[in-house]
Amino acid sequence: MTELKRKSNKQLIILLFASAVGMFGFGFALVPLYDVLCDALGINGKTQSTASTYQPVTIDKNRTITVEFLSQVQSDMPWTFTPQVNTMQVHPGELIRTHFVASNLSANYLVGQAIPSVSPGQGAAYFNKTECFCFNQQALKANAQADLPLIFFVDPELPDSISTLTLSYTLFNITDKGYVENVAE
């Protein structure tokens, strides 16, 4: 009886400790799971981080979508960063070219990273970028200025309920961060 009791104690303890360790792992598993879920359900307003290819599709001239551009610069980033135009009317399927203007106001070489987000979130999956500065990091020498190109089209499958898409970029200063790649100046 005593032997038995001690043995079942031990099994239970091992099981419970293993569950605790497992849940610690689960906490980290939530990280990839989060991305997968956001991707699969098309939520969170994340746009794809690689270029999509443009297949010429029928342009839906009957429908007009308002596309708005927003930009924000984190407070520790001494740059200006603004869209060339703030808003435009596009037809679904049309390939559009525009750009953002960035200028480094400081006397230092700085590396930025623009992070896009589309609102409403469900529209993100229909906002296709064939070329975007945000796929790479942005580096500017002291007091330099650059036009950052963006080419995109809106998928004609965009749900009818959406008539405005807002593309917002937040520019982060990543000069001193570990994840700066070697970018050509």
Added chain:
Amino acid sequence: MSTMTQDPSIAQNDHDDHHHGAPKGLMRWVLTTNHKDIGTLYLWFSFIMFLTGGAMAMVIRAELFQPGLQLVEPNFFNQMTTVHGLIMVFGAVMPAFTGLANWLIPMMIGAPDMALPRMNNWSFWILPFAFSILLSSLFMEGGGPNFGWTFYAPLSTTYSPDSTALFVFAVHIMGISSIMGAINVVVTIVNMRAPGMTWMKLPLFVWTWLITAFLLIAVMPVLAGVVTMVLTDKYFATSFFDAAGGGDPVMFQHIFWFFGHPEVYIMILPSFGIISAIVPAFSRKPLFGYASMVYATASIAILSFLVWAHHMFTTGMPVFAELFFMYCTMLIAVPTGVKVFNWVATMWRGSITFETPMLFAVAFIILFTIGGFSGLMLAITPADFQYHDTYFVVAHFHYVLVSGAIFSIMAAAYYWLPKWTGHMYSETLGRWHFWCSVISVNVLFFPMHFLGLAGMPRRIPDYAIQFADVNQIVSIGGFAFGLSQLIFLAVVIKCIRGGEKAPDKPWEGAEGLEWTIASPAPYHSFTTPPEVK
């Protein structure tokens, strides 16, 4: 044949000669593996933390007594709100429940001790270190944690003080302590019940703690994971929560609240068990709906994993997610309502007397329900857009935690003090403590609902002048509530030092094995398991 006393890992490893009283001196407390000693340590520790966190609340209320900045720097104010929250959650409420579990579970199930006495000693003794580290960080250059007890990224990563590593380390230790405590509770309940103590005969305090322990084992490791991510984001250039590096700050909130919502139930389920013991005792009737209580507790625990995003309605979730979390949250009100119904039905036509434990228990039922109602209001997504991050939320969670969890802990203390000390507490002082507390707690928290509805944000050291009068009332309630707790300290000390001798069963209607042993409970109880009929 007695089986458990022969197990060398249980109850006998702290002394050579058996079946005597407690060893003497300081080392008794350091080395103890006795569940009653460890319970006492937890309870005192929790009370000290309650007063420490309470002192911080007094700083907060003093600063908010008038509009404008008068007493403390905004950054220090932020440290006070943060550390107040952390201390009350992890230092006061949770250790108090663990202390009660240590004292009561073995006595309630007829076991000689907890199943893992040495681990029990460790679970307790790492806690003072965790809180010393946390508190010492307040005195460091740059200050202690100032990002709220919820430590949202990027506040805790990009903008946090240098001492953040200490905060992370302290939370890790608290988590390890809770997990060890929970494992101990589960093993004790599963393997050490006296013969005849079948599952559906377990006292509800034991049931609720068993379910709480599973919640702890499930979510404390997730908390450990998320603080670790904060640590590496801040110090080791990972970017779990940094959008610039491909991470997402909103993900922090998802992981945190996946822990956080079950955590709030960790802080209330044992209360349900306590109230389910006290209400029948003073109504002199058996508990109404025992089985439904067990199932309600289990369903609350399961549902608590499906509602976390009700803390995040304003982060821009898609509508279907908002609806899902709104309805799941409202669903929790159903099993909670079952419980409230059962307590009221237990009192119905009972021959009730209102000794201090019962006073606190009745106040619990009423005031906790008010907190549940404001919770339901917060669960309505479009309404939450107005209420979120205002004093309305502060009012909600203080109703469920202070006049809920803390009141139940007070009720438990009064109810079992005669068993612990062998003396009756002073009923007069107990009633003073109750009435002072119950009046001041409402003066303190009820007006906060109106402040919140009128738009006063939480966690800000200053406010617009139209909030001045109400804040003054709230602060006065706060000081009164703080002072009232000193009465409790006096009651406890007085009761330990002497008083009317308590009989084995001081409450006429009390049920349970703990009342079959002497008062004060002998150092070793149930060394031969009782027979439960």
